[in-house]
Each structure stands twice: as C-alpha cells, then as structure tokens.
Amino acid sequence: MELFDLAALELGAKIRAREIGVEEAVRACLARMEEKEPQVHAFIRVTREQALRRAREVQRGIDEGVYTGPLAGVPMAVKDLISTRDVETTCASRMLEHYVPVFDATVMQKLQEAGAVCLGKTNMDEFAMGSTTESSYFGVTHNPWNLSRVPGGSSGGSAAAVAAREVFYALGSDTGGSIRQPASFCGVTGLKPTYGAVSRYGLLAYASSLDQIGPLAIDARDAAAVTRVIMGRDALDATSVDAPLPGMPEGDALSGLRVGVPEDYFGEGLDEQVRERVMGAARELQARGAQLVPVRMPELAYAIPAYYVLACAEASSNLSRYDGVKYGYRPKHFEDLHDLYLRSRSEGFGPEVKRRIMLGAFALSSGYYGAYYNKALQVKALIKRAFDRCFEQADLLITPAAPTTAYPLGSNTDDPIKMYLGDIYTVSVNMAGLPGLCFPCGFDEQGLPVGAQLIGPAFSEERLLRAAHAYQLHTPYHRQHPGEE
Amino acid sequence: MEINDAMVSYVAQLAYLKLDEDQRAQAAKDLARMIEYVGQLGELDTQGVEPMSHALPVVNVMREDEVRESMDREWILRNAPASKDGCFLVPKTVE
Numbered sequence A: 001m002e003l004f005d006l007a008a009l010e011l012g013a014k015i016r017a018r019e020i021g022v023e024e025a026v027r028a029c030l031a032r033m034e035e036k037e038p039q040v041h042a043f044i045r046v047t048r049e050q051a052l053r054r055a056r057e058v059q060r061g062i063d064e065g066v067y068t069g070p071l072a073g074v075p076m077a078v079k080d081l082i083s084t085r086d087v088e089t090t091c092a093s094r095m096l097e098h099y100v101p102v103f104d105a106t107v108m109q110k111l112q113e114a115g116a117v118c119l120g121k122t123n124m125d126e127f128a129m130g131s132t133t134e135s136s137y138f139g140v141t142h143n144p145w146n147l148s149r150v151p152g153g154s155s156g157g158s159a160a161a162v163a164a165r166e167v168f169y170a171l172g173s174d175t176g177g178s179i180r181q182p183a184s185f186c187g188v189t190g191l192k193p194t195y196g197a198v199s200r201y202g203l204l205a206y207a208s209s210l211d212q213i214g215p216l217a218i219d220a221r222d223a224a225a226v227t228r229v230i231m232g233r234d235a236l237d238a239t240s241v242d243a244p245l246p247g248m249p250e251g252d253a254l255s256g257l258r259v260g261v262p263e264d265y266f267g268e269g270l271d272e273q274v275r276e277r278v279m280g281a282a283r284e285l286q287a288r289g290a291q292l293v294p295v296r297m298p299e300l301a302y303a304i305p306a307y308y309v310l311a312c313a314e315a316s317s318n319l320s321r322y323d324g325v326k327y328g329y330r331p332k333h334f335e336d337l338h339d340l341y342l343r344s345r346s347e348g349f350g351p352e353v354k355r356r357i358m359l360g361a362f363a364l365s366s367g368y369y370g371a372y373y374n375k376a377l378q379v380k381a382l383i384k385r386a387f388d389r390c391f392e393q394a395d396l397l398i399t400p401a402a403p404t405t406a407y408p409l410g411s412n413t414d415d416p417i418k419m420y421l422g423d424i425y426t427v428s429v430n431m432a433g434l435p436g437l438c439f440p441c442g443f444d445e446q447g448l449p450v451g452a453q454l455i456g457p458a459f460s461e462e463r464l465l466r467a468a469h470a471y472q473l474h475t476p477y478h479r480q481h482p483g484e485e
Numbered sequence B: 001m002e003i004n005d006a007m008v009s010y011v012a013q014l015a016y017l018k019l020d021e022d023q024r025a026q027a028a029k030d031l032a033r034m035i036e037y038v039g040q041l042g043e044l045d046t047q048g049v050e051p052m053s054h055a056l057p058v059v060n061v062m063r064e065d066e067v068r069e070s071m072d073r074e075w076i077l078r079n080a081p082a083s084k085d086g087c088f089l090v091p092k093t094v095e
Helices: A008-016 A022-040 A048-063 A106-113 A156-163 A180-186 A220-230 A272-287 A298-321 A337-348 A351-363 A370-393 A416-421 A427-431 A461-473 B005-014 B021-043 B073-077
Strands: A043-046 A075-079 A117-122 A169-173 A189-192 A213-217 A258-262 A291-295 A396-400 A436-443 A449-455
Touching: A008 A022, A008 A220, A022 A043, A022 A048, A022 A075, A022 A117, A043 A156, A048 A117, A075 A156, A106 A220, A117 A156, A156 A169, A156 A180, A156 A213, A169 A220, A180 A189, A180 A436, A180 A449, A189 A220, A189 A461, A213 A220, A220 A436, A220 A461, A258 A272, A258 A370, A272 A291, A272 A396, A272 A436, A272 A449, A272 A461, A291 A370, A298 A351, A298 A370, A298 A416, A298 A427, A298 B021, A351 A370, A351 B005, A351 B021, A370 A427, A370 B021, A396 A461, A416 B021, A436 A461, A449 A461, B005 B021
Parallel strands: A075 A117, A075 A169, A258 A291, A258 A396
Antiparallel strands: A043 A117, A169 A213, A189 A213, A189 A436, A396 A449, A436 A449
C-alpha cells in the first residue's frame, strides 16, 4: 500500500512495527509538500528543519519506549492560531506577522508528549474570521479537489493539508463551523469537541465562549485518537473540564441508536445534491441498525444573527489587546500614544476583522447592548433549549455541514452576509457548546466532496465518532483523495 | 436603522480604528447591512428568558493561592515592538 493511502493510525502502527522510520515518513511528507504547496498553499510556514530534528528525536523516543502512543511519529500540522514555542504564530494577520510565542499551547504540549511531529503552521482566515481562508494576509489556499475552489474556512489550510495528504492530520479551531465546514469542502473528517473538553490555553482568542480546538483527520478513528490526546482539564484554562475520554470506535453496529433528522436543516437554501448525499448517509446509518426520527428545530433561523452579534462582541473585546505595545504590529511613524494605538490597529488588521470589531463594538455600546448583545444571549439560551428538546427524542442529529459544496474563489467576498449565511448549519452547535462532527458522505456531480454533520449532547464525542466510523466501514469516501496531478 | 457618519465615527472610536473617508462610507454601508440583518432577532419573543453566557454550568473555578514561578521578563519582552530597561516602551504620555 502506498504511504499516502494510509490513515494516521495505520502509519503510526507501521512506525511502531519499524516498517517505516519517522524521518522517512517526514521526508516523504516534505517531498509531497514541495509538489503540492505551489498549487494548494495550505501552509503559512513549513518548519522543515525543526521537523527533521524532531523526527530523529521521536524515533529515538520510540526506540527507547518513551513514546508508545498510536500517533507517535506521525507527521501533522497546526492551524496558525495555536501557539507554538519559537515558531511564528500569525493568525494569518499582518498584526502578528513576526509574533513568536515563548510558550506552547496546552494542546501542542500534549501532542508532543504523544510523539507528534509537527511539519508547519497552516493557513486560515485572518483571526479565524471567515469561511473561505481568503482573508489571510498571506494569500489564499486552494481546494485540493479543484484548485479554482475555496477550501472553506477558517481552518481551510488544515483541511486542505489533510485532503492533499501533505500531513496525516491537523489541528484546527471552530468558533462557528471553522473545523466542520472546511472538512466538508475538502472531504476530510473534522471534530469540534464539546466546549471545555479541550484546553484553549495558547489558542489566540476570537470569541472565547465559542472557540474550541479539534482535529481534521482522514477518518473517524484518527479523529478519535487525536481527540483522546488533546482532551482534558487544564489549570491554565478555567473553562476546561474533565470529560470522559471517548473510546476508540470499533465495529459497525448501531442498533438502538436514535438519529434525529431535523427538517429545518433540510429546507430552503440547501443544495439538492448535498441534501441527497446527506440523506444517503442517514439511510446508511439506518442500514447499520440506527433508527431515524424526525425532529424540529425552528430556532435555527435565528442562529446566524445571534451568532454574529455574540462572536463579534467577543472579538471586539478580545482583539483590543492588539495595540502595538506588548506584541504585534507597530507602525514606524506615529504622533503620540493615542495615534500609536490607532495606527497599529488600523494598519495591522484586515477589512473583515475591522468589520467584525466594528459590529461588536456597536452591539456592546451603550443604548444598543440590550437590543443586540443581551437579546443574542437570550436567543442562545433558546437554541440550547431547542437542542435539549431534540435530544429527548434522539441520541444524535444528522444534518448537512454546509448548504453547498466548495464554491469558486472570489465569489463570496463582496457581501459579508452572503458568506455568513453559509454557516447556518454549524453556528448553533457552538452556541449550545455541543460536539459536532463532519464526515465525507460522497461527491457532487462536479466531483466536489459533500460532508454530513453529526451533532450530539455535551460530551457525546464517543457516540458521534462511533456512528461516523460505522458509516466509514461501509463507504469509500473518506479514503479518496485528489491523488497525483 | 440609518447609520450616519457620526455613528460610524463613534463606533470607530470605540473600536480604536482610524478610518479614512472612503473606509467610513464603506463601514456605514457594511454596518447598516449587518445591523439590519441581526435586527431580525427582535422578531423572537424572549420575554422571561434568562440570557445565557456559557453553555456549560462551570462557575467560580478556583485554585490554591500559591506562589509560582512566572514567565521570564526577557521572554515577555521578546515580542515587544520596543522595550527599554526591561519595560515596554511607549511614547511619552505626560508632559
């Protein structure tokens, strides 16, 4: 079997069996990047020398029995808003072009303890604000399945890197769909864990009450393995909790599982082919013994406006730290302290970031707070209740992850609302703090991947992974990749 | 809701952003469009609904108040655009 037809756990097994060396695997990925990156541009930075050094270190660790985990030695990548010690972490922004963290994010530390070899930092929408990866200060990423299409966003680089098999898994972050939507557009498996399941220490914040780190992977088992490494309570993130680690998914039996199909997710605006493929996935789960139950979620229509108020409000507060004093961009010329703040921010942030900061500042301003911010928090409560209601009838829900497949680059940049509408199926999951998983469920007539989303109650990661794995045991889509040029 | 230039200037001031005339005109358009869009929240009856900040009931997370090693001063300053004598350097603020 060719190296790039393997999933991460399969490569990990071969590394442990000494069938392939860590350095050999890393060099193969680096060679693949040289071939793919000129077209795909999934990476902001490839850390070649560090990766080779680390590969030798991990090989020694494996030989000496220090690294015994299933992912030891497997090449991976990290979205460029997760702090990596001594490696630039830019958030794809001019603001942080030269920012070098002096510490590792907790997830990086955990992965290192598991023997991960990081090959670089992946591209994203600036400060994770976008659904296409086009707002990156460092250029756009192209969808490996069709280079004229967007990879999705904001974790578009991570999804594209895995889809192009430049690495075997990658970390992303998801504030309103930023793992699941690019997973859908790029045909990979992405998991946004329950809020609090994974420490956010070292994650550069966008909207702290919604942000969560998770894996973009080749299949559900790989996603489970990565999640098992990065989960857990962390004293450095007070919102993190001790959640039960999901077991590795085994087998294809789903008897007794009630899968809710919310009709509101299949209504107007959904592409016909996406609907068919996702319903096909639902029927496949049924064939494995699951029972399909119709459920309702009429509150869905209000999820996007509520989300944008909350996310932008939190962003306007979080991003106030970028003032040209402690870190980040500072202009050469300024008049006084006030002017230094103004110029640093105005020259350091891109247009979409400014747009969201402005909306957020408005929603939090005196006189409008009640009508917008507080109202959105009430809607958030209603959405949480609506999910609770659904989970009385169903163990998990199946929905599309995005209304369409990957659209052409440049087609959604003029009108912000048009892009925001693409987040309709994902944002409510973040507002309710729930886990959501996206897995590939076929292709449209243009050969672009379609993703289905599973949503479960808090801490039901194991259930979502088990259902996706059962599906993947009987379908080929997660195994398909764009292949050679 | 009409977003006039005074409103845009006020919000830009809150956000600490400097916008030129063209950017202010664009921002007025964007803000108006976004505010109109999120205004549909007003349709929803939320009488008596408690606003929810956090989805999980995690409150008052405490730890022991113990002395710990903090980060090296030199490290903290490593990313500073300008520093002097172990401090962040900013323009003079008091005459």
